[in-house]
């Protein structure tokens with residue numbers, strides 16, 4: 566089955582700005598991106614700024630089809646959780662997508678599989694769309710554990726909400742060894758994992774968008790997007806450069 570006759574999954578490109586940018590650079594970046602992404606497209610595009618720039622980003626995107634996403638969220642609804650942001654607050658800011666389980670948070674904030682599953686639930690409770698990140702470390706890949714790790718990370722969510730919940734979710738495969746390193750998984754390596762994820766999700770799997778993340782650039786995006794089970798990209802570094810970002814969005818616009 567190739568992309569032309571599959572179940573018409575619309576490609577999605579998400580720019581995760583991480584902890585970068587300021588009012589001036591964000592305005593410059595989005596002015597170029599918005600100007601270069603006018604009219605109708607066959608791909609969806611979202612940007613995930615740091616929280617202090619939510620309002621500013623919304624203003625900059627006012628005339629655009631590009632939507633707002635968040636880099637993280639609390640698993641709790643409200644209360645004494647200093648420094649945290651709830652899914653309801655994100656919904657209040659017209660946020661559409663929320664990244665959960667990004668490997669930087671799993672590693673640096675020690676987010677567990679259980680906590681990631683709770684965040685997934687919190688996001689869907691507010692009718693927002695979680696982007697669940699899964700992916701193995703270099704050591705896990707080299708010792709043949711990649712698929713087992715991904716199975717475990719995905720299963721933590723499936724056990725809590727069932728496969729059907731993925732009807733309104735996105736999955737991102739991000740091999741940890743490829744994030745921010747300049748090393749990209751080959752299209753075949755990524756395809757193998759994407760197919761594995763789709764199979765794990767059963768019937769719903771055919772409709773779930775599975776993004777690839779990890780050093781996607783303008784010069785490798787088109788090749789990745791030709792793979793049957795790759796439905797777009799989750800970008801870090803490339804989303805901070807308007808030309809690079811737009812080229813990848815255009816490569817997905819097929």
Ligand code: PGA
Nearest residue numbers: 744745779780800801802
């Ligand atoms: P990168 O980051 O594109 O800079 O490798 C990807 C990500 O963390 O989403």
